[in-house]
Amino acid sequence: MPIETNKNGKVNPVRELRSTENSFVKHLKEFFEEITLLTKFTFRFFKEVIKPPYEFNEFVKQSYLIGYKSFPLVAITGLIMGLVLTIQSRPTLAQFGAESWLPAMVAVSIVREIGPVITALIFAGKVGSGIGAELASMKVTEQIDAMEVSGINPFKYLVVTRIVSATVMLPVLVSAANAISLYGAYIGVNLEGDVSFRLFFAQVFDKLSFTDVFPGIIKTFFFGFAVALISCYKGYNSNKGTEGVGKAANSAVVFGSLFIFILDMIAVQVTSLFSR
Amino acid sequence: MQKSTGNKMKLGIFVTISVTAFIAGIYLIGQRQQLFSNTFQISGIFKDISGLQIGNNVRFSGINVGIIDNIQQITDSTVKVDMLINDDSRKFIKKNAKAIIGSDGLMGNKLILIIPGAPGMPMLSNDDIIETTQPITMDDILFKIKVSSDNAANITDNLSAITQNIREGKGTIGKLFMDTVLAENVDQALISIKQGAGGFKQNMNAASNNILLRGFFKKKNKKNK
Numbered sequence: 001m002p003i004e005t006n007k008n009g010k011v012n013p014v015r016e017l018r019s020t021e022n023s024f025v026k027h028l029k030e031f032f033e034e035i036t037l038l039t040k041f042t043f044r045f046f047k048e049v050i051k052p053p054y055e056f057n058e059f060v061k062q063s064y065l066i067g068y069k070s071f072p073l074v075a076i077t078g079l080i081m082g083l084v085l086t087i088q089s090r091p092t093l094a095q096f097g098a099e100s101w102l103p104a105m106v107a108v109s110i111v112r113e114i115g116p117v118i119t120a121l122i123f124a125g126k127v128g129s130g131i132g133a134e135l136a137s138m139k140v141t142e143q144i145d146a147m148e149v150s151g152i153n154p155f156k157y158l159v160v161t162r163i164v165s166a167t168v169m170l171p172v173l174v175s176a177a178n179a180i181s182l183y184g185a186y187i188g189v190n191l192e193g194d195v196s197f198r199l200f201f202a203q204v205f206d207k208l209s210f211t212d213v214f215p216g217i218i219k220t221f222f223f224g225f226a227v228a229l230i231s232c233y234k235g236y237n238s239n240k241g242t243e244g245v246g247k248a249a250n251s252a253v254v255f256g257s258l259f260i261f262i263l264d265m266i267a268v269q270v271t272s273l274f275s276r
Numbered sequence: 277m278q279k280s281t282g283n284k285m286k287l288g289i290f291v292t293i294s295v296t297a298f299i300a301g302i303y304l305i306g307q308r309q310q311l312f313s314n315t316f317q318i319s320g321i322f323k324d325i326s327g328l329q330i331g332n333n334v335r336f337s338g339i340n341v342g343i344i345d346n347i348q349q350i351t352d353s354t355v356k357v358d359m360l361i362n363d364d365s366r367k368f369i370k371k372n373a374k375a376i377i378g379s380d381g382l383m384g385n386k387l388i389l390i391i392p393g394a395p396g397m398p399m400l401s402n403d404d405i406i407e408t409t410q411p412i413t414m415d416d417i418l419f420k421i422k423v424s425s426d427n428a429a430n431i432t433d434n435l436s437a438i439t440q441n442i443r444e445g446k447g448t449i450g451k452l453f454m455d456t457v458l459a460e461n462v463d464q465a466l467i468s469i470k471q472g473a474g475g476f477k478q479n480m481n482a483a484s485n486n487i488l489l490r491g492f493f494k495k496k497n498k499k500n501k
Contacts, residue, residue, distance in 0.1 A: 064287040071290060172291055175298035205304040
């Protein structure tokens with residue numbers, strides 16, 4: 001809305017304030033509308049996921065694209081993550097003469113927090129943007145409408161399969177990333193020390209417990225679900241032509257990453273509640 | 277079609293390897309927590325468990341042989357700690373073994389140390405209650421340090437008062453150190469003693485040459501030789 005000026009060309013402060021207020025209210029309205037639409041979209045997913053027919057072949061195809069194709073990126077990130085974390089932690093532990101605690105400390109950090117969160121963020125960047133852009137371009141080129149016309153349920157075929165695949169594949173990717181990260185940590189420990197493979201993993205598994213592993217894996221199901229749900233929502237409801245494709249891909253990554261941190265915060269609270 | 281089958285195979289291999297890595301991790305953690313090995317349970321009753329938690333290690337001869345399975349408060353001053361011990365270690369732990377709460381290094385977790393019993397005693401059996409020794413806690417050490425430091429403070433206070441008295445010339449030692457009149461008297465007394473001793477020596481020399489006492493002194497010299 002253009003800001004109105006008086007005869008002298010000066011801005012009227014009352015009108016300016018009213019204009020800012022209107023813009024804020026408009027954004028707030030849009031925000032709540034978005035939440036309502038996302039909630040409806042989530043309910044529709046749960047309705048469609050239990051209703052036959054099941055698109056199993058598409059689910060396997062999406063699992064391959066989402067899981068297997070993301071593995072090299074996740075593996076490299078995991079290896080570097082373990083290596084860097086070990087190298088960075090060493091000087092601090094050396095100050096206390098506690099270098100022998102390095103494998104255990106790095107393992108707990110990776111399995112509990114860094115492995116799941118970093119892998120999920122990489123996943124949101126690669127898979128989230130891919131899903132957002134793909135569905136948005138299908139929407140823009142009216143392929144989704146064409147599917148509807150030809151009797152295929154596009155929501156079930158495109159959205160449900162992607163969300164289920166992402167929900168299942170992210171924990172698998174995190175398990176692989178954790179294992180590779182621990183190997184990276186082993187390399188990191190041996191850059192300046194001399195710890196055998198057996199001793200390293202004995203120290204790692206000595207300090208890890210089920211309360212470290214299970215919450216770390218369980219929360220990744222929610223991360224995968226949230227990333228895919230937001231990406232599908234942004235792509236499926238995209239408009240504004242080709243501009244909307246970029247916007248959908250971008251907001252899928254941004255909101256996906258934000259949701260990972262929010263869910264992680266909730267997961268930490270829930271875990272600490274149960275471990276009391 | 278062929279490509280689709282290849283992709284399915286790749287996906288299958290990837291999922292299998294990842295899930296195997298996860299299960300292997302779970303198994304290794306479980307093995308360390310005695311979940312997949314034969315165990316027997318023993319218990320110990322402590323007055324204070326000093327922050328011991330379920331899952332902490334039980335150590336015998338420096339080897340982790342089990343974990344804490346359960347902690348239960350029985351009365352206001354007694355806590356029962358159940359331990360799961362690996363069956364392989366059963367033959368080494370005798371009935372008169374003792375349990376004590378220790379810690380893994382200076383900053384490490386709490387653990388239970390089992391002190392071996394005398395040889396010749398029978399092995400522990402399931403659900404046995406073993407003797408315990410109350411550990412020396414950090415609070416006990418701090419309390420003793422406090423008592424020692426209080427005593428040290430009292431001693432230094434007393435020493436300070438004594439040195440103050442000495443400086444002021446009070447008391448025998450104070451007079452000895454600080455009273456100049458006494459020092460002069462002592463000096464005079466010493467001079468007198470010295471003079472007296474000189475006179476006495478002359479008298480004795482005179483006595484030894486005296487005709488009446490000469491025989492006595494000769495006999496005494498012979499005896500000394």
